[in-house]
Amino acid sequence: MTYFLQLTINAIALGSIYALTAVGYSMVYGILELVNFAHGSVFMLGAFSYYIFAVLVGLPWYLSFLITFILIGIVGFAYDRLTLLPLRRTNQPKFTGLICTLGVSIVLQNLVFVFMGSNTRQFPTFFEGRYLSLGPFNISFIQILIVCLSVAIMVALSLFVKKAKLGVAMRAVAQNSMASEWMGINVNSVVSLTFIIGSVLAALSGILSCMSFRSLDITIGSTIAIKAFTATVLGGIGNLGGAVLGAFIVAMAESYTAGFISSDMRDLSAFVILMLVLLFRPNGLLGKAVQKKV
Amino acid sequence: MKELLTVKNLSKSFGGIRAVSDIGLKVEEGQIVSIIGPNGAGKTTVFNLLSGFYSADEGEIIFDGKPVAGRRAYDFAHNGMVRTFQNLRLFKSMSVLENVLIGRQHVTRYTPLQMMFNTPKKRRMEQKDRAAAAELVAEMGMKDMLNVRCDGLPYGQQKKLELVRALATQPKLLMLDEPAAGLNPQESQELADFIFSIRDRGITILVIEHDMSLINKISDYIYVMNHGELLCEGTSDVVMNDEQVIEAYIGKGGAKRVSGN
CATH class of the missing domain: 3.40.50.300 (P-loop containing nucleotide triphosphate hydrolases)
Incomplete structure (x- = not known):
């Protein structure tokens, strides 16, 4: 039982990271009906950017965070403007956009590979790996930080989408982009904003995840991409609450698989879940059945 | 003329x-x-x-x-210049008030700084915005439905809401x-x-x-x-x-x- 609870605690911390990433996926899908396969690469790019500024340049952590967020925000903006916007302008099918995100993902990964190489690096962390002992359980400080930060960001984000003028504009564009445009909303700016927020969230979760595992290499993006994608599909793609729920389910499955079966099998659990969801509930747990208009 | x-x-x-x-x-x-x-x-x-x-x-x-x-x-x-659509294009999962507020989005504008710090001036503007939207809805005889989700309205009222939303863009x-x-x-x-x-x-x-x-x-x-x-x-x-x-x-x-x- 103790072992089970300890695994659950680990799963909650892991789930928070997945949730931050999955929300970015879900936001972009909600607005453009496009699965952004480059999201995982942005996650990895964020972690590398922090590493470069904090370790190689030697800036203090807060400056490294700030510079990374600004930089990745610009990357997210440029990514949409330079590659996806021209496709929308010329009314290309959605499928073309999907392939385009794959292409961007490959380009980003290889850019990092060219400049940083493929070796695994040690990632700086906070609190020197100290942890809190509550009876038989160990909770590391970094895990607590990750959970608190994620909860705070989720709450802020849901308030933003619900209340703020720009948040309302985002929901309007997601529901009917043509009518929004006619009501005087600049749809392309809203899409840019979505990409900026999504990318910054991906960068943040990339940094937090590397802080928690204390290592960094160029493949972390593709693993997280599969898991966050599973989480979004599981929760119902385009649904922010669903993305968070899905993230925790995937993290729990992964944690229990590693704990009770074998740690080699941990990544397998995400794929098994993905297949089961697609077989039995293709619209996700919280997603509604979509009727395509003909 | x-x-x-x-x-x-x-x-x-x-x-x-x-x-x-x-x-x-x-x-x-x-x-x-x-x-x-x-x-x-x-x-x-x-x-x-x-x-x-x-x-x-x-x-x-x-x-x-x-x-x-x-x-x-x-x-x-x-x-x-604003238009309505032959087939309704409302924001279905939003309330009547929210739909009308979207029509007013380009009327009320804040600076990025006001947005970030939620200044008192911005909050006053927001309140005025809501009041103006609610007033328009009331004038058009839809006062009772202000907070109703618009996909729950009868078809005739949805058509009317589309007109009210268009009017909100002034x-x-x-x-x-x-x-x-x-x-x-x-x-x-x-x-x-x-x-x-x-x-x-x-x-x-x-x-x-x-x-x-x-x-x-x-x-x-x-x-x-x-x-x-x-x-x-x-x-x-x-x-x-x-x-x-x-x-x-x-x-x-x-x-x-x-x-x-």
Whole structure:
């Protein structure tokens, strides 16, 4: 039982990271009906950017965070403007956009590979790996930080989408982009904003995840991409609450698989879940059945 | 009277088909102007050209003294031109108030700093925004439904909400695409009164419609189209008694019977 609870605690911390990433996926899908396969690469790019500024340049952590967020925000903006916007302008099918995100993902990964190489690096962390002992359980400080930060960001984000003028504009564009445009909303700016927020969230979760595992290499993006994608599909793609729920389910499955079966099998659990969801509930747990208009 | 919208020699072809050819229209400030015609006459194409949805092959559209060509869709609302859709395009999972607030988005603008720090001034602006939206909803007789999710409203009310949302953008010209489609005679009568009340707010209206009784009732001036061309224009008395118009609607034999030959 103790072992089970300890695994659950680990799963909650892991789930928070997945949730931050999955929300970015879900936001972009909600607005453009496009699965952004480059999201995982942005996650990895964020972690590398922090590493470069904090370790190689030697800036203090807060400056490294700030510079990374600004930089990745610009990357997210440029990514949409330079590659996806021209496709929308010329009314290309959605499928073309999907392939385009794959292409961007490959380009980003290889850019990092060219400049940083493929070796695994040690990632700086906070609190020197100290942890809190509550009876038989160990909770590391970094895990607590990750959970608190994620909860705070989720709450802020849901308030933003619900209340703020720009948040309302985002929901309007997601529901009917043509009518929004006619009501005087600049749809392309809203899409840019979505990409900026999504990318910054991906960068943040990339940094937090590397802080928690204390290592960094160029493949972390593709693993997280599969898991966050599973989480979004599981929760119902385009649904922010669903993305968070899905993230925790995937993290729990992964944690229990590693704990009770074998740690080699941990990544397998995400794929098994993905297949089961697609077989039995293709619209996700919280997603509604979509009727395509003909 | 000032001319709010002027259209000259407008033409548009799709492949080999000339959907609209050499159309000229004038809409004066404060008028209710209608475009009618049988199915396939090119009305909707004209509407889509006017609202920038298609670009014209030839011709000129001037709104409020400025040419419309090349403008982005969201610019139309900024410049005071707004349209509704034949098939409803509401934000379904939002409340009535939220839908109307979206119409006001471009009216109220904050600076990025105000947004980031949620300044008292911004909060006051937000409150004013909500109050103004709620007032508009109340004036249009939908007060009880302010916080109802709009996909729960009856169809007639949803159509009305689309009009209220369009009004929230504070337009000079309101373009209605078949506003009476799907309404029963009672609702259609209410719609006529509603359109008059909008005109009385100082808003010019351009309507495309099939429903002849509605058109007869509300129009100051009517343009009739057939096969992509203007058939006839004038006040409702002139248009309704025009032989060509009757022929276009009910065929040659019918036209003879109507005129008593």
